Amino acid sequence: MKLNIALLAGDGIGPEVIDQAVKVCDVVATKFNHEISWKPALTGAAAIDAVGEPYPDETHEICKNSDAVLFGAIGHPRFDNDPSATVRPEQGLLKMRKALGLFANVRPTFTFPSLLDKSPLKRERIEGTDLVFLRELTGGIYFGEKGRRDGGETAFDNCVYTREEVQRLAKKGFELAMTRSKRLCCVDKANVLETSRLWRETVQAMEKDYPEVAVSYEFVDAVAMRLVQWPNSYDVLITENLFGDILTDEASVISGSMGLMPSASLGSDIGLFEPIHGSYPQATGLNIANPMATVLSAAMMFENFGLHAEGKAIREAVNNALNKGIVTEDLADGGKAYGTSEVGDWLAANI
Amino acid sequence: MKLNIALLAGDGIGPEVIDQAVKVCDVVATKFNHEISWKPALTGAAAIDAVGEPYPDETHEICKNSDAVLFGAIGHPRFDNDPSATVRPEQGLLKMRKALGLFANVRPTFTFPSLLDKSPLKRERIEGTDLVFLRELTGGIYFGEKGRRDGGETAFDNCVYTREEVQRLAKKGFELAMTRSKRLCCVDKANVLETSRLWRETVQAMEKDYPEVAVSYEFVDAVAMRLVQWPNSYDVLITENLFGDILTDEASVISGSMGLMPSASLGSDIGLFEPIHGSYPQATGLNIANPMATVLSAAMMFENFGLHAEGKAIREAVNNALNKGIVTEDLADGGKAYGTSEVGDWLAANI
Numbered sequence: 001m002k003l004n005i006a007l008l009a010g011d012g013i014g015p016e017v018i019d020q021a022v023k024v025c026d027v028v029a030t031k032f033n034h035e036i037s038w039k040p041a042l043t044g045a046a047a048i049d050a051v052g053e054p055y056p057d058e059t060h061e062i063c064k065n066s067d068a069v070l071f072g073a074i075g076h077p078r079f080d081n082d083p084s085a086t087v088r089p090e091q092g093l094l095k096m097r098k099a100l101g102l103f104a105n106v107r108p109t110f111t112f113p114s115l116l117d118k119s120p121l122k123r124e125r126i127e128g129t130d131l132v133f134l135r136e137l138t139g140g141i142y143f144g145e146k147g148r149r150d151g152g153e154t155a156f157d158n159c160v161y162t163r164e165e166v167q168r169l170a171k172k173g174f175e176l177a178m179t180r181s182k183r184l185c186c187v188d189k190a191n192v193l194e195t196s197r198l199w200r201e202t203v204q205a206m207e208k209d210y211p212e213v214a215v216s217y218e219f220v221d222a223v224a225m226r227l228v229q230w231p232n233s234y235d236v237l238i239t240e241n242l243f244g245d246i247l248t249d250e251a252s253v254i255s256g257s258m259g260l261m262p263s264a265s266l267g268s269d270i271g272l273f274e275p276i277h278g279s280y281p282q283a284t285g286l287n288i289a290n291p292m293a294t295v296l297s298a299a300m301m302f303e304n305f306g307l308h309a310e311g312k313a314i315r316e317a318v319n320n321a322l323n324k325g326i327v328t329e330d331l332a333d334g335g336k337a338y339g340t341s342e343v344g345d346w347l348a349a350n351i
Numbered sequence: 352m353k354l355n356i357a358l359l360a361g362d363g364i365g366p367e368v369i370d371q372a373v374k375v376c377d378v379v380a381t382k383f384n385h386e387i388s389w390k391p392a393l394t395g396a397a398a399i400d401a402v403g404e405p406y407p408d409e410t411h412e413i414c415k416n417s418d419a420v421l422f423g424a425i426g427h428p429r430f431d432n433d434p435s436a437t438v439r440p441e442q443g444l445l446k447m448r449k450a451l452g453l454f455a456n457v458r459p460t461f462t463f464p465s466l467l468d469k470s471p472l473k474r475e476r477i478e479g480t481d482l483v484f485l486r487e488l489t490g491g492i493y494f495g496e497k498g499r500r501d502g503g504e505t506a507f508d509n510c511v512y513t514r515e516e517v518q519r520l521a522k523k524g525f526e527l528a529m530t531r532s533k534r535l536c537c538v539d540k541a542n543v544l545e546t547s548r549l550w551r552e553t554v555q556a557m558e559k560d561y562p563e564v565a566v567s568y569e570f571v572d573a574v575a576m577r578l579v580q581w582p583n584s585y586d587v588l589i590t591e592n593l594f595g596d597i598l599t600d601e602a603s604v605i606s607g608s609m610g611l612m613p614s615a616s617l618g619s620d621i622g623l624f625e626p627i628h629g630s631y632p633q634a635t636g637l638n639i640a641n642p643m644a645t646v647l648s649a650a651m652m653f654e655n656f657g658l659h660a661e662g663k664a665i666r667e668a669v670n671n672a673l674n675k676g677i678v679t680e681d682l683a684d685g686g687k688a689y690g691t692s693e694v695g696d697w698l699a700a701n702i
């Protein structure tokens with residue numbers, strides 16, 4: 001296969017972890033007889049510095065003409081405590097999601113047996129956890145009208161959903177549940193929000209098309225609790241944009257392997273693949289960041305092209321590295337800590 | 352002191368746990384020479400069944416003419432999976448919060464040494480956890496305009512905040528921080544939401560009035576993670592309504608003592624005191640629900656009247672019961688499980 005991949009390294013540790021994923025993908029391509037052409041492009045604070053905006057048109061052109069986007073991380077602390085900043089790195093990510101039609105964010109949370117004891121949760125609570133969130137990514141309060149009134153004294157953000165937006169996300173959820181253990185949880189706040197009631201009634205109406213899937217409906221606050229209490233009681237969860245933002249991050253630390261969690265954003269022909277961790281500014285340039293989440297995001301990318309053997313080869317390499325202790329400092333636990341690039345080299349050499 | 356207390360038992364296990372709090376309060380009143388006059392009133396599904404609405408005018412009259420409200424729980428499963436229900440128990444709670452001007456929900460999360468091992472988290476992660484959320488309770492997306500367009504195909508919920516609403520909540524936060532370890536965390540999503548930017552800029556402007564308080568600003572998704580990783584790194588957290596709903600519930604399970612967590616809703620002269628757990632429909636009438644959170648909510652009520660010795664007497668009785676194993680089945684851990692009323696009797700007898 002010939003693959004054109006847009007490469008958006010972004011900010012902070014983004015470039016370092018992306019480099020490792022490229023190394024690994026190039027070896028996979030050679031082994032499995034593919035040809036990858038990488039198209040680097042600017043995004044985030046890096047793009048603001050260079051051309052004044054976080055998702056420049058040239059970047060969009062490159063993404064649109066690619067088969068997939070591999071993404072590092074964006075965000076820079078100098079924007080965070082400045083509520084008056086008008087251009088922010090995050091806007092780039094939101095614009096890109098919308099422009100590429102990436103309405104479904106797929107975020108798995110699973111445990112690695114060798115890392116169970118790194119979790120803040122007790123072993124018996126997390127053993128066997130293997131859940132997937134499908135987070136709606138291009139609607140809701142992120143994209144509704146927002147602004148100020150009364151000379152700046154009143155602020156508003158509008159949360160809007162259409163039935164169709166719910167349906168297309170829920171459809172992916174039902175389909176995913178069919179390939180797994182056939183349990184789907186619809187997360188909402190239907191006791192308070194009208195948008196949540198639309199979610200709930202839409203999903204209820206779709207149940208008849210998937211008679212084998214057992215659907216449950218849970219309030220977002222209850223899910224925030226149960227994720228800590230019994231994460232292994234969940235299979236597939238579907239939810240709107242903001243709830244998904246909060247809950248997927250909460251879920252990510254449960255496994256003890258936050259630095260290992262990949263994600264995919266899907267919707268159109270072009271998928272975007274990125275680690276769920278952020279830009280980790282304090283670690284920038286230190287060659288200490290864990291590249292495995294980005295490498296596993298590349299595995300999701302291959303799998304999304306239908307290239308399952310390629311994805312599996314990457315996953316196995318990561319598993320072997322973990323078992324052999326070829327890990328960065330976040331996982332070293334008193335043992336030897338390898339550098340970001342050393343871990344990348346090892347993975348590339350062991351595909 | 353003469354105290355008129357509105358007694359809103361509500362749904363599910365509400366009446367059972369409220370009964371125990373009344374027993375305990377009556378003993379406290381006798382010991383400390385107060386006179387409590389209880390004014391029972393209907394709310395929740397119970398009120399819908401009786402008079403067709405969840406917060407009837409008579410109930411509001413009783414609350415308005417009381418010194419405080421002691422509340423059990425509301426919610427009934429028959430409403431939850433019916434998105435078309437037009438009258439819901441939860442509306443009663445929202446209406447009451449608004450009508451009584453209860454804009455600040457105070458939710459402590461703390462650990463009981465004897466219960467540390469009940470937590471889903473490892474002991475070293477939670478030891479020493481003692482944090483308080485101040486959740487804004489009468490604004491935001493809960494109370495903004497909501498509805499449908501396009502013949503029901505589009506739903507919307509508007510999130511609105513005024514600077515003044517943020518200020519009065521933040522003021523309580525700063526003041527609370529001054530009585531504790533002087534650390535305040537403002538939880539928002541200022542990288543995406545305009546209301547969050549208003550929150551952040553308003554709190555930033557107030558910092559100069561509390562030079563001793565160290566303020567941090569964190570995104571809601573990051574807080575959802577850190578609450579699981581290092582809950583004991585927090586002191587006072589302030590946040591808007593919906594974020595507070597999700598995060599306070601998440602925090603409540605961390606201590607392993609969910610059935611013990613009280614709360615206060617403040618803002619006007621009349622405070623409302625309630626356990627944070629819900630109506631637990633499956634346990635209704637079985638005399639197995641843990642009454643301690645409601646009893647501790649009564650302790651917060653006394654303390655809010657400035658009656659600190661009374662509050663302390665209740666807290667000590669609860670601590671003694673825990674140490675002696677006079678607990679309901681949720682905490683029995685293979686030992687003897689006492690009934691709801693037996694625990695209440697023991698507490699009343701040991702004030």
Ligand SMILES: CC(C)[C@H](C(=O)O)[C@@H](O)C(=O)O
Pocket residue numbers: 075090093245542543572
């Ligand atoms: C950076 C931010 C805008 C983004 C979001 O809130 O969606 C991030 O938290 C995420 O989850 O991908």
Ligand SMILES: CC(C)[C@H](C(=O)O)[C@@H](O)C(=O)O
Pocket residue numbers: 191192221426441444596
């Ligand atoms: C019952 C519901 C409306 C309520 C809320 O969301 O505020 C509850 O979850 C709470 O936190 O008190």
